[in-house]
């Protein structure tokens with residue numbers, strides 16, 4: 001069974017082994033204290049400053065004065081870290097500047113957004129989460145860390161663990177979806193994948209838990225918008241994944257752009273000092289988000305940059321990413337008595353400790369090895385792993401009359417859609433250093449799978465977005481092209497089956513990509529409707545970075561496969577599923593709504609006072625859309641079928657210190673070997689503070705051969721059944737608890753038990 005405690009246990013064994021020895025820690029402390037004793041206040045503040053690279057380190061000297069100034073600051077110890085310096089050569093050169101010129105030769109720590117790969121792209125994190133498999137999450141992060149560390153990088157700004165309930169917000173693609181428990185389990189696995197149990201190894205990197213906290217609750221899903229959730233939602237939904245990775249030993253945290261309850265997260269002592277460094281005893285350091293110290297002024301919570309620096313450092317933000325607030329002002333603030341020097345010491349100490357753990361004081365160049373870089377990046381192993389993660393990430397949403405898998409002997413296939421031969425979109429956003437257009441397209445994947453046996457009639461039918469699509473610019477959506485549409489119709493007419501690749505452009509989701517409408521953009525629905533009229537069998541292959549509203553397609557397509565942005569090996573992985581070389585086992589981690597107006601929509605919502613249909617309008621509902629999701633959290637089909645037996649518990653009444661032993665038999669009743677994610681939800685129907693209608697608390701992903709039956713066991717104790725009060729106090733109360741067991745959050749069987757004093 002996958003339980004958070006078990007995952008954490010592995011980490012704890014490692015950490016207690018270190019403390020038992022004691023010597024590793026004391027050596028580290030001794031080293032850092034000796035170094036600190038030699039450092040001036042300016043040098044300590046320098047460690048708290050992070051700059052981006054605007055120049056090619058290995059190329060000519062920077063042209064403009066500000067870059068020159070930055071170079072000088074690196075040389076004089078005014079910079080502790082850089083982001084966006086990539087490649088073994090560039091990191092080597094940059095490191096040399098710091099190590100050979102600064103008085104104490106303290107190495108830089110190189111950071112980068114390695115979100116789902118460095119060169120070889122694994123699926124986007126939201127997709128990978130749909131595998132519901134910590135081993136897959138770990139594998140994906142290991143792959144990313146291996147390649148990134150070979151390119152001289154020490155520290156990734158991942159994983160993002162913002163619990164995302166609103167598909168309008170483009171950054172849901174970077175997280176695990178809408179559930180705090182699943183996000184906790186998978187984020188811990190990701191951290192383990194990046195960091196392993198020894199940061200000094202040259203194939204690991206420090207991870208960063210971001211964005212602390214509640215960034216995903218931006219009002220109306222609008223990027224960088226105000227967050228105004230209560231502390232009840234903060235403690236029960238937003239914070240648990242962060243707590244889980246803090247307990248698991250994540251090296252760093254990043255704070256967030258948003259204001260929360262009137263205070264910018266970057267200036268929040270409650271979040272950073274009281275909770276993170278206080279209650280949770282987090283020993284790593286906190287970096288600001290890009291420019292988020294400066295943005296305290298824009299939020300209207302500081303008079304100027306100096307004031308913002310004061311608020312941020314007092315609140316516990318240890319490193320300044322690109323606000324240039326600490327370097328010019330912290331010394332002054334200390335001298336004026338506004339900032340206690342002990343805060344600077346504490347921040348510098350935390351940063352130096354990570355550098356020590358990475359082994360940078362032994363060899364500052366250890367990760368910058370061009371030969372290793374060449375050997376590891378885009379290796380066969382990387383591509384195989386990316387394909388493996390991708391196959392596990394896809395979710396079969398519909399499969400009428402077992403249309404899928406298709407036979408490889410099928411005579412003709414029409415492959416249609418703007419994403420069908422797109423080699424760029426499957427790479428997704430936050431794509432680090434991957435080469436543009438380097439993914440295996442769906443067209444290529446199908447060609448690889450069927451060889452020359454089937455005739456592939458390809459016609460894109462329409463474009464999705466126009467011109468150069470990139471990380472910075474807004475997209476321009478395409479209009480209908482009558483000729484292309486006609487070609488698509490002709491291709492469909494002469495084929496046995498239609499595969500229609502629809503969805504989003506890769507730069508439609510990600511940072512700065514909020515939408516008020518999450519239906520398919522451009523003329524994709526026109527294309528779909530034209531093809532639909534032909535009465536051919538249609539398989540819709542979706543590529544997208546957020547849930548999309550597709551009620552018409554859900555109604556009328558024969559099969560739908562959600563492939564997300566599946567990375568470098570996308571086309572091959574999709575073909576593996578379409579032609580039955582891999583049986584899909586992914587399950588949604590975000591609800592798909594019928595209509596955008598349902599957003600935010602999430603399965604673990606609270607009840608209202610009027611949850612039931614009264615027969616008139618006076619109950620909690622919409623008049624023009626259902627309350628339910630089109631596809632609920634946890635939903636996903638397989639080529640085989642599973643039957644659940646009657647679940648049972650060992651007792652009806654438990655004492656508060658006892659655990660529920662829950663068992664359920666599951667049988668593979670179909671013809672294929674397949675994996676099923678058995679899910680357990682709970683509900684506390686009468687609590688001091690009202691609780692959600694359902695909450696995921698355990699799951700197991702199990703493989704079954706055809707006809708095979710297994711009894712699956714779960715154990716649930718107070719850590720699973722309890723919750724946080726609005727003050728952040730953990731409560732576990734007597735009374736009835738409902739347990740729900742099933743194949744997704746909707747289709748479950750219910751049991752009830754009681755806890756007594």
Ligand code: BGC
Nearest residue numbers: 083113157210211289290511
């Ligand atoms: C994002 C962070 C990212 C940082 C550095 C910011 O805009 O919010 O998630 O790590 O940029 O690239």
